Amino acid sequence: MGKLILVRHGKSLWNVKNVFTGWTDIDLAAEGIEEAKNAGELIKSNLINIDICFSSYLKRAIRTAWILLDTAEMMHVDCRYSWKLNERHYGDWQGKNKDEVLKAVGEEYFLSIRRGYDTAPPSLSTNDERNPKFDPNYKALDVSDLPLGESLKDTSKRVVNYFFEAIAPELAKDRTVLISAHGNSLRALIEYLEHISSEEIAKVEVATGVPHMYEFDGKLNVTSHYQLK
Numbered sequence: 689m690g691k692l693i694l695v696r697h698g699k700s701l702w703n704v705k706n707v708f709t710g711w712t713d714i715d716l717a718a719e720g721i722e723e724a725k726n727a728g729e730l731i732k733s734n735l736i737n738i739d740i741c742f743s744s745y746l747k748r749a750i751r752t753a754w755i756l757l758d759t760a761e762m763m764h765v766d767c768r769y770s771w772k773l774n775e776r777h778y779g780d781w782q783g784k785n786k787d788e789v790l791k792a793v794g795e796e797y798f799l800s801i802r803r804g805y806d807t808a809p810p811s812l813s814t815n816d817e818r819n820p821k822f823d824p825n826y827k828a829l830d831v832s833d834l835p836l837g838e839s840l841k842d843t844s845k846r847v848v849n850y851f852f853e854a855i856a857p858e859l860a861k862d863r864t865v866l867i868s869a870h871g872n873s874l875r876a877l878i879e880y881l882e883h884i885s886s887e888e889i890a891k892v893e894v895a896t897g898v899p900h901m902y903e904f905d906g907k908l909n910v911t912s913h914y915q916l917k
């Protein structure tokens with residue numbers, strides 16, 4: 689079985705401003721570019737050879753993958769992109785400052801959405817300009833597949849589904865796979881891979897730009913996981 693490397697994109701311009709981002713296509717901040725370079729240096733210094741790369745459709749994850757591969761001198765590596773690795777859709781909270789939302793809705797409700805498992809944020813209305821159906825990047829998709837606001841459970845369904853559809857077959861070919869994605873889409877995958885309960889996943893935070901390595905047995909059970917530092 690191959691190895692899996694998960695990396696959350698480097699800090700974006702909205703991470704720096706503490707704004708809910710979700711599916712909003714915000715680029716890396718200068719600090720995020722440095723984090724992606726650092727992740728690439730770690731891959732190189734640990735003599736890891738990446739065979740294939742997967743990223744979400746969002747430029748902060750795509751650029752992180754490109755910078756990482758460039759720094760690791762592996763720009764030839766094939767990259768595949770899927771909306772199913774996108775960040776959790778943050779519904780009507782997208783574009784809003786996190787501290788202001790917290791103040792407006794109270795801590796309990798805020799945390800039930802931000803770190804709870806099955807509570808979704810307030811949905812976008814179908815005619816909201818932030819609805820992904822208005823974004824040409826998603827024009828090939830069925831509108832009924834496009835979220836207007838997701839819980840972690842909703843996010844987990846599409847991410848884990850994609851893992852089995854596209855990524856597990858590469859691991860089965862003994863390939864070393866890089867996934868560049870997002871705080872919550874990676875929490876959803878980590879919850880699945882490490883058998884973390886839906887209560888315990890609330891405490892799991894994924895730092896930006898830190899490569900997480902996973903090794904497996906022949907049945908795709910995780911045998912070890914560690915962070916490159």
Ligand SMILES: O=C(O)[C@H](O)COP(=O)(O)O
Nearest residue numbers: 707708709710775802871
């Ligand atoms: O979409 C976002 O705002 C971030 O990528 C993740 O946000 P969170 O840590 O507030 O869930």
